[in-house]
Amino acid sequence: MFQALRDTLPSNRWIRALLLIIVVGIVLTPWLFEGTRALDTAARLSIFIVLAASYDLLLGYTGVVSFAHALFFGIGAYSVAIAFDQFAPGFGVMAMAILAGLSVSLVVAFVMGLVSLRVKTIFYAMITLAVASAATVLVSQFYHLTGGEDGLTYRLPRVLTPAFRPFDDPLFGVRLTGKLFNFYTVIFVAILLFLLMVRIVASPFGRVLKALRENDFRAEAIGYNTLVYRTTATLLSAAFATLAGVLMAIWLRYTGPDSVLSLDIMIDVLLMVVIGGMGTLYGAIIGATVLLLAQMYLQTLMGSTQDVLGGWPILANLFDPNRWLLWLGLLFIASVYFFPQGIVGRFSHPRATEAEAEVRT
Amino acid sequence: MMTDATTDARVMPMLTLQDVHTEVDGYHILEGVSFSVPRHQVTMLLGRNGVGKTSTLRTIMGLWRANRGTIALNGENIESLNTMNIARKGLHYVPENMGIFASLTVGENLRIACRSQRLEGERLDWVLQLFPALHTFWHWPAGHLSGGQKQMLAIARAVIEPCDLLLVDEPSKGLAPAIIQNLIQAFEALKSEQTTILMVEQNLHMAQRLGDHLVVMEDGRTLHEGRMADFATDSKRQAEWLGLSMEASV
Structure with missing residues (x-):
């Protein structure tokens, strides 16, 4: 595992430092930041990192453009939501729901993978878009089961709820409740899933994927079965997205089309991967952080900027909190303009520079 | 035929092409290519530009499908296999763009x-x-x-x-003479390991130094098959078949 981390980590020192800050920031959120909003942001961030990384496994490592990735996220979330809605909340039910969700996802991914062999790039992207839209329609049609547009609100096992208070004394000022336990379950599983993806990418299997992305004819002429590798990557990517959906359902205690299935989620994930850097995996961490923090706090930031600029009529107007989407858009344009390969991609031709230094000395 | 061949595997050629035709997008590119690649030797595939040398290698590798004819590796027909399985039979391919x-x-x-x-x-x-x-x-x-x-x-x-057979497409293309010398040495080392090689090469100097066996192509067909040593001394044929005294000075 450590070898895999060493092989894949971007060697740019600043990027490494940034990654460390983000991870430590997420893990220590209950102690570093006050309030439930910070806790919610950190949990969502860790879930979206897994989701974006799983999309990168597909987009960045195999070059397959799919708009149905949020569908797998949705399947994961809805499987837990429906199970908790229909049965008494318990860990056995949760385990069954996860298994069911994974099975459905794998079947759907396999069928879509078969289609992807017949049609190429843009046409495949269109098909996935159609499948994703169909899924949202299905969710609102089967409202008895899914809660329709309103979604489902359900109860979790007591251990994961704020009502669970095993200790009376707070630890370094933070009260230990089921909510905190829920938070750390999400974070721990997210870290585990991410490390698993790192391990996959650093494995011989991941190496073949990178070769395929670059020149699939060549990989085939070496004797690799491109079909098997592409399909496996698609299935793995779907499985990780499903598990991210499960985490989302557990954390939010609510599952609805807007929170797990919408096209907005899909576009967010696409942006996270592109901003962070395709085919880097670690780009997902930075991309998700930039995007989520911007979505959560840009408005607040602009509000305070406007207060500071109170005396300047036009400038103050520009920074009106209601214009935050405009600034978010500018932020995207700037990031794509300055970092066309993504933030991590921009700073990582690292091994070359290291080797060059070695050769020169 | 199989029994004859298996009785003395050393005599049986590594690879045999028999009247191979290949069409790509409706264009008839190979129109009857027949030759064999002797075991443990270097076979040079020569010819002017555009006569189908690279297409022959691609067809052997299954990257283009032969419409007619047979391609046999160690006596076993491989023309209907896909690229992956041909590679797994022990054919290694170095394409012109190196890939x-x-x-x-x-x-x-x-x-x-x-x-x-x-x-x-x-x-x-x-x-x-x-x-x-x-x-x-x-x-x-x-x-x-x-x-x-x-x-x-x-x-x-x-x-x-x-590997059983190494297919190499114009390894010297675009390289400086000093590097070509390096390449020749490397191929000589491979030769001494008894690697069987089929090479497309425009550099006659390199072709003569390395080649044992020679196949000349013209207009998608085999024009001549024989010993490199005979061809190397025949400047008339060199001019006639290859249209030049080539980069023989390199």
Whole structure:
């Protein structure tokens, strides 16, 4: 595992430092930041990192453009939501729901993978878009089961709820409740899933994927079965997205089309991967952080900027909190303009520079 | 025929093409290619530009499908197999554009060429001895190498696992004379290992130094098959078949 981390980590020192800050920031959120909003942001961030990384496994490592990735996220979330809605909340039910969700996802991914062999790039992207839209329609049609547009609100096992208070004394000022336990379950599983993806990418299997992305004819002429590798990557990517959906359902205690299935989620994930850097995996961490923090706090930031600029009529107007989407858009344009390969991609031709230094000395 | 062939495997050619026709997008590119590649020898496939030399290699590799005719490797027909299975039969191919994986490091490129993805120490040492530059640039992304180094990597990748037959398409193309000398030495070392090679080459000097066997093509057909030694001294035929006294001075 450590070898895999060493092989894949971007060697740019600043990027490494940034990654460390983000991870430590997420893990220590209950102690570093006050309030439930910070806790919610950190949990969502860790879930979206897994989701974006799983999309990168597909987009960045195999070059397959799919708009149905949020569908797998949705399947994961809805499987837990429906199970908790229909049965008494318990860990056995949760385990069954996860298994069911994974099975459905794998079947759907396999069928879509078969289609992807017949049609190429843009046409495949269109098909996935159609499948994703169909899924949202299905969710609102089967409202008895899914809660329709309103979604489902359900109860979790007591251990994961704020009502669970095993200790009376707070630890370094933070009260230990089921909510905190829920938070750390999400974070721990997210870290585990991410490390698993790192391990996959650093494995011989991941190496073949990178070769395929670059020149699939060549990989085939070496004797690799491109079909098997592409399909496996698609299935793995779907499985990780499903598990991210499960985490989302557990954390939010609510599952609805807007929170797990919408096209907005899909576009967010696409942006996270592109901003962070395709085919880097670690780009997902930075991309998700930039995007989520911007979505959560840009408005607040602009509000305070406007207060500071109170005396300047036009400038103050520009920074009106209601214009935050405009600034978010500018932020995207700037990031794509300055970092066309993504933030991590921009700073990582690292091994070359290291080797060059070695050769020169 | 099989019994004759199996009685003395050394006499049976490694590869035999019999009246191979290939059409690509409606264009008839190969119109009857027949020749054989003798075992443990270097066969040179020569001819003017556009006569179908690269197409012949691509057809052997299954990258283009032969419409007619047979291609037999060790007596077994392979023309209906797909590229992956042909590669698994022990045919290694170094295409003209070298086809290295630019974003992978030199080491990863070599590792991926072994399907077990484990580099075997002795063989690796031997390959790195042939191409010392690869050792120096082991951790570099292969895309950062120079043209000559990329060619060396492409060949190293093809021989990192022992293969039955090595197909090489114009290895000297666009390389400086000094590097061509290096390449010739590397191929001579491969030859001494009794590797069977089928090579397309425009550099007559290189072709003469390495070749044992010779196939000349014209207009998608085989024009001549024979010993390289006879052809090397026949400047009339060289001019007639290849249309030039070529870069013989290199």
